[in-house]
Amino acid sequence: MQTSTNLGRVVRPGDDAWDAARGTFNLLIDQSPEAIAFPADDREVAAVIAYAREHGLRVAPQATGHNPGPLGSLAGTLILNTSALTGVSIDAGARRVRVGAAAKWEDVTPQLSELGLAALHGSSPDVGIVGYSLGGGIGWLARKHGMQCNAVTAIELVTADGRLVRTDANNEPELFWALRGGGGNFGIVTAIEFSVFPARELYAGAMFFPLERTSDVLRTWSGLLPALPEELTTWATILHFPPLPELPDAVRGQSFVIVMVALLGTEAEGRELLRPLHRLGPAMDTLAMQPPIGLADLAMDPVNPLPYLSTTALIDELSPSAIEDLTRIAGVGSTVTMVQLRHIGGALARHQPGAGARATLPGNIVMFSLSVVPDLSAAPAVEADLDAIAAAVAPNRVGNYPNFVEQPTDASLFFNTETWNRLRRVKSEYDPQDVFRGNHHVPAS
Numbered sequence: 001m002q003t004s005t006n007l008g009r010v011v012r013p014g015d016d017a018w019d020a021a022r023g024t025f026n027l028l029i030d031q032s033p034e035a036i037a038f039p040a041d042d043r044e045v046a047a048v049i050a051y052a053r054e055h056g057l058r059v060a061p062q063a064t065g066h067n068p069g070p071l072g073s074l075a076g077t078l079i080l081n082t083s084a085l086t087g088v089s090i091d092a093g094a095r096r097v098r099v100g101a102a103a104k105w106e107d108v109t110p111q112l113s114e115l116g117l118a119a120l121h122g123s124s125p126d127v128g129i130v131g132y133s134l135g136g137g138i139g140w141l142a143r144k145h146g147m148q149c150n151a152v153t154a155i156e157l158v159t160a161d162g163r164l165v166r167t168d169a170n171n172e173p174e175l176f177w178a179l180r181g182g183g184g185n186f187g188i189v190t191a192i193e194f195s196v197f198p199a200r201e202l203y204a205g206a207m208f209f210p211l212e213r214t215s216d217v218l219r220t221w222s223g224l225l226p227a228l229p230e231e232l233t234t235w236a237t238i239l240h241f242p243p244l245p246e247l248p249d250a251v252r253g254q255s256f257v258i259v260m261v262a263l264l265g266t267e268a269e270g271r272e273l274l275r276p277l278h279r280l281g282p283a284m285d286t287l288a289m290q291p292p293i294g295l296a297d298l299a300m301d302p303v304n305p306l307p308y309l310s311t312t313a314l315i316d317e318l319s320p321s322a323i324e325d326l327t328r329i330a331g332v333g334s335t336v337t338m339v340q341l342r343h344i345g346g347a348l349a350r351h352q353p354g355a356g357a358r359a360t361l362p363g364n365i366v367m368f369s370l371s372v373v374p375d376l377s378a379a380p381a382v383e384a385d386l387d388a389i390a391a392a393v394a395p396n397r398v399g400n401y402p403n404f405v406e407q408p409t410d411a412s413l414f415f416n417t418e419t420w421n422r423l424r425r426v427k428s429e430y431d432p433q434d435v436f437r438g439n440h441h442v443p444a445s
């Protein structure tokens with residue numbers, strides 16, 4: 001390991017800290033960059049960028065390593081890890097939060113909850129706020145309040161020429177627009193500011209049904225969706241809990257189809273809206289009025305890194321044949337660990353004034369499925385099952401949500417032509433030599 005007052009901490013191949021530094025959330029990804037820098041302030045960030053340019057290297061920003069898969073080979077690339085760029089401040093009166101690039105959702109949600117506020121976080125407390133926000137960010141309150149990227153009010157970043165720039169609606173607005181959906185292709189974000197929303201209590205929790213009820217539950221759930229208000233978000237999840245000691249007895253090693261619920265409303269409203277699902281008789285039901293912190297871990301996402309493969313799609317509806325196929329492919333003895341179907345639409349389908357490059361998302365449901373790969377010999381069977389899951393929803397596919405795409409992909413497919421060309425123009429202006437590698441790459445035009 002080398003430390004210089006100029007670059008900050010840098011870890012290189014052969015250093016004792018190398019394997020720990022290059023590890024990510026997905027244990028199947030074997031990252032081999034040229035080096036990993038951990039700058040602790042804006043100046044060190046600028047020095048790392050200058051060093052990379054002098055040495056003909058590109059720079060990949062990384063925070064928690066929750067989505068490194070799309071980067072592919074890191075030959076000729078230096079990872080700039082943002083974990084030393086800490087700092088959190090909450091202005092409850094203005095309902096504004098400012099965090100450094102190291103911050104994860106778990107660094108702000110408990111305090112916000114105590115203040116009667118909720119952020120537009122997603123399913124995992126462990127995900128980085130900046131990476132989540134630059135890719136869009138869809139969570140429990142997205143149907144009501146939209147994507148997190150469009151709740152962002154200012155972004156500070158160091159650009160390819162080493163300038164520290166503060167962007168917002170009035171300062172360098174094109175860059176501000178591009179960052180909100182265009183990902184880490186335009187510079188190293190050092191701090192981000194965003195709005196949060198009043199929420200003292202929500203009706204939230206999960207209904208657990210036996211796996212054998214999967215098709216009944218999915219049919220009932222998808223039939224309800226068109227009539228549900230934007231205040232209500234439900235996610236239907238087929239989940240095979242692994243036999244991990246840290247899981248509660250009631251779920252460890254067991255399989256369920258679960259409907260997870262977040263309602264900005266009362267228990268009486270929730271019970272009325274969800275009556276057809278209650279009637280199916282869940283085996284366990286944790287729905288209750290609770291403060292917003294109850295959403296932080298509602299999805300029971302894993303916090304420890306694991307080896308896995310995934311697939312995803314935005315779809316307009318869950319057809320009867322897709323329900324049949326998903327029930328079979330993810331049924332008893334499946335290699336598939338999870339199939340999650342999140343109800344979207346609502347505010348996600350409306351272009352808000354002043355929105356960023358990721359202004360809307362098509363479709364009414366986002367499907368995300370993952371399989372833990374216990375050893376590499378299991379990978380072909382896992383891949384075949386994930387392909388079958390993707391094929392089951394393919395007739396209703398209307399696009400892809402970039403934050404959920406974990407393989408190298410042509411990023412132009414995430415945007416319409418006008419937005420893509422505009423992103424490339426911003427890239428040409430701020431990073432003409434293509435120094436920065438966001439995980440989904442936007443090239444200069």
Ligand SMILES: Cc1cc2nc3c(=O)[nH]c(=O)nc-3n(C[C@H](O)[C@H](O)[C@H](O)COP(=O)(O)OP(=O)(O)OC[C@H]3O[C@@H](n4cnc5c(N)ncnc54)[C@H](O)[C@@H]3O)c2cc1C
Nearest residue numbers: 061063064065066067122123128131137138184189438439
């Ligand atoms: C368990 C889990 C749960 C998730 N839940 C949700 C969810 O509910 N909703 C949702 O929308 N997404 C969700 N995601 C997807 C997540 O939002 C993306 O993986 C996101 O990119 C993670 O950001 P990160 O910084 O944690 O990861 P990293 O892999 O560290 O970063 C991902 C990308 O973000 C960009 N980036 C990160 N930091 C910076 C920076 N400082 N400057 C410039 N660019 C930067 C880069 O392009 C980088 O390649 C989830 C992912 C996982 C693994």
